[in-house]
Amino acid sequence: MPALSESAADTPAPAADAAATGGLRVAVVGAGPAGIYAADILTTRDPSATVDIFDRLPTPYGLIRYGVAPDHPRIKQIIVALHRVMENPRIQFFGNVHVGADLKVDELRTYYDAIVFATGAERDRSIGIPGEDLHGSYGAADFVAFYDSHPDREQVWDLTHARSVAVIGVGNVGLDVARLLARTGDELLYTDIPAHVHEVLRNSAVTDVHMFARRGPAQAKFTPVELRELDHSPNVQVVVAPEGMEFDAASEAALGQSKSLRMVVDVLSEWAMRDPEPGPHRRIHIHFLENPIEILGEDGHVVGLRTEHQELTGGGNVRGTGEFTDWEVQAVYRAVGYRSESIEDLPFDTVKLVLPNAGGRVLDLDGEPLPATYATGWVKRGPVGLIGHTKSDAAETVGHLLADAPTLTRAPQRSRDAVKALLESKGLPVTDFEGWDRLDAHELGLGEPHGRGRVKVHTREGMTGVARIR
Structure with missing residues (x-):
């Protein structure tokens, strides 16, 4: 199992409103290993940073849940380490939110100093x-x-x-x-x-x-x-x-x-x-x-x-x-x-089928870095390498983000509550990480009578019904 940095999980900094602390506010789009690694590395290197992770699915973990064969439980155990990262109070999860459709990229820029895209390739x-x-x-x-x-x-x-x-x-x-x-x-x-x-x-x-x-x-x-x-x-x-x-x-x-x-x-x-x-x-x-x-x-x-x-x-x-x-x-x-899919309002390399980037800095059509826009994981480098390689990839991207931090334009609305209010105003059936824990327990319960570790809930409606924010 690829090792994760334990610092964010072992000694989490207290959650704080970024408007009060002045710390970086970063959105990560994609809650698979690439996005979670990026959030972990960022909050570890910058103790004042807060990260919100968005995913169009109601659940986190991306390809670990939806790309690993069911007879590979050993690989699925990486979820244990990813779960510890997601428990960090400076990291929030918003599921059932499709960035580029439900929530425009330009809308995110109102609330975040930088955006990291980790949408993978499926x-x-x-x-x-x-x-x-x-x-x-x-x-x-x-x-x-x-x-x-x-x-x-x-x-x-x-x-x-x-x-x-x-x-x-x-x-x-x-x-x-x-x-x-x-x-x-x-x-x-x-x-x-x-x-x-x-x-x-x-x-x-x-x-x-x-x-x-x-x-x-x-x-x-x-x-x-x-x-x-x-x-x-x-x-x-x-x-x-x-x-x-x-x-x-x-x-x-x-x-x-x-x-x-x-x-x-x-x-x-x-x-x-x-x-x-x-x-x-x-x-x-x-x-x-x-x-x-x-x-x-x-x-x-x-x-x-x-x-x-x-x-x-x-x-x-x-x-x-x-x-x-x-x-x-x-x-x-x-x-x-x-192959990866294009993201609305962002350039896309139709040959390499990734977000055009230099070391994780997303580039515009002229080859210049887009302000405050980054990529990590397969949407950055293509679908190559094992899950463990994703951590070093995220470290490179986060390193560039932190190097750019002094020049980043600060988002005008910095409250974590403001993002929740925006999502509520759109009427989205948003799920959070506590909701994942409820769904996790529910699926484990479905498997128990049959001597199985878990039985998946396979419909979006079924998962959302258990996990939706209450």
Whole structure:
């Protein structure tokens, strides 16, 4: 678990009205790890600063709640550390507030000296091949949002028709998607999935999941732990195609420099040599050096995936061989990365799909820093790195904010109560952190009769009904 600074949680400064203290008033937009880290670092480095965190969801924690697979409770434990940060009386949480829609960016500037955007990345990048729009071609982010019960995303899914499916991409999200597609619904009853997700997984017709990686095994980005988790289920067997287990000089050099990568390759090599086991297992097939070039369709539906075999060039890169294979699959899940979404009234880099910035200072269309406007997390650097990397990222952004602090124009309305009054005047069903604690206790209570740690409330109305400010 990534370590958080404990100073704000262990020795919190008393809450104070910024108008009286003259301390910085900062709004953070996004209550995932990136936003919470930024709030923690800021209030630790500046004992007079107060931070209000806004999120369009009724709950905090962002991708920890809505981006981590339900069978990864170890990762979800980071919420314990994030909760300690949110208990700091100089940090307030306002849920159910969509900045850019419910609350304009310019409105925030009336109440805050600076704004930090930490809105993350939760939409799918396009893979850019023919057939991407066929029925049965899905973005991995949409499936993740389904099994994690995101209240603003589609909560209906059909797994009853596709027996063989393809997953394009073998990063962390690709591994999660393949594992969840291959596991049986009943295997996941110990997790926090609600009844409708269990029902879909229980009735799944999937027997084979084919994962495709454009490059070789020595270029794999997952860790040994993540890889081995694919093979933990008694109902799932992992099969590695030996044809893709190739290495060039750059591969051998990479293996010599990374113990973790060597362990990954050792596991893959072991799986490539073992014989398939008899029985009604579901299977995950991993194919390296296969580049998807077209999703094949018939009558508007996915019927296959065409790949071109790749060869290593000697320097760790690959090139096509002109050898093509058509794989019979009835669904394709595209796990080639996430992208951020633009924020109203702010510039957006449509190539990198992030807020244009220099070290966290958001830039205007001329490349000049926008006054008092900052970014952190994936909306700053793109969807790369693990959760732990987000803290150093936030530290850079906060460092620049504090360096700019003497020149920042102070907001005219500085009372914390003034912000609450504004939200009330808009009639928004705002939730706060005490409301999260109520919802947390409610979900734990739903799981207790069934011997489960938690069962998620999956509708916005249901969550808000429990958590709304009283």
